[in-house]
Amino acid sequence: MAYTILLFLTRKPTISPEEFKDYWENTHIPLLQSLTGPLFPTQFTRRYLARIHRKGFGGPANPDRPPLLLRGTPDDFDWDAVGELTFENEKAFSQFYNTIYESDIAAKLADDEAKFIANGSLKAVVVGETTETTRNNVCGRHDSPSAPATLRVKSDP
Numbered sequence: 001m002a003y004t005i006l007l008f009l010t011r012k013p014t015i016s017p018e019e020f021k022d023y024w025e026n027t028h029i030p031l032l033q034s035l036t037g038p039l040f041p042t043q044f045t046r047r048y049l050a051r052i053h054r055k056g057f058g059g060p061a062n063p064d065r066p067p068l069l070l071r072g073t074p075d076d077f078d079w080d081a082v083g084e085l086t087f088e089n090e091k092a093f094s095q096f097y098n099t100i101y102e103s104d105i106a107a108k109l110a111d112d113e114a115k116f117i118a119n120g121s122l123k124a125v126v127v128g129e130t131t132e133t134t135r136n137n138v139c140g141r142h143d144s145p146s147a148p149a150t151l152r153v154k155s156d157p
Contacts, residue, residue, distance in 0.1 A: 002042075003090045004130070007083035010121035017051055020080055023116040031112055035105050039096040043086040049077060079121070 011020035024046065033040050050068040066074040087093040100109060113122070 003087045003093045004127040005085040008079045008123040010079045010118040041085040045084040047082045
């Protein structure tokens with residue numbers, strides 16, 4: 001059963017959102033792939049917040065580039081990107097996790113992250129159950145990592 005991790009990243013204040021994205025996509029991700037090889041997640045999706053230029057209206061990390069809000073305040077969304085790492089199962093994640101914390105690999109990753117991620121801002125969490133609904137009313141449920149592997153799909157009549 002799939003095992004999913006969400007990362008929340010805040011860019012260093014010395015780089016723009018565009019520079020942050022470029023670095024993560026074209027330098028850090030390839031480095032991570034080269035260091036983890038076949039242990040790299042089966043899927044790694046990255047989502048970037050849409051930002052506007054409005055001097056003084058953002059949160060601490062983005063004072064002049066607040067997110068394009070629909071609800072909430074800039075302080076609620078003071079990170080720049082969300083990464084979703086999906087592994088085949090918890091064992092595959094554990095192998096990846098243990099590898100990235102081997103001293104030589106951890107040092108390389110930390111040195112690289114210091115170039116584009118604000119110090120101490122990286123957050124990570126394990127996803128439990130996921131439920132999705134499509135426009136055609138197809139519903140699916142993906143259970144938490146500790147529950148039996150099931151996917152229930154209701155199809156249209």
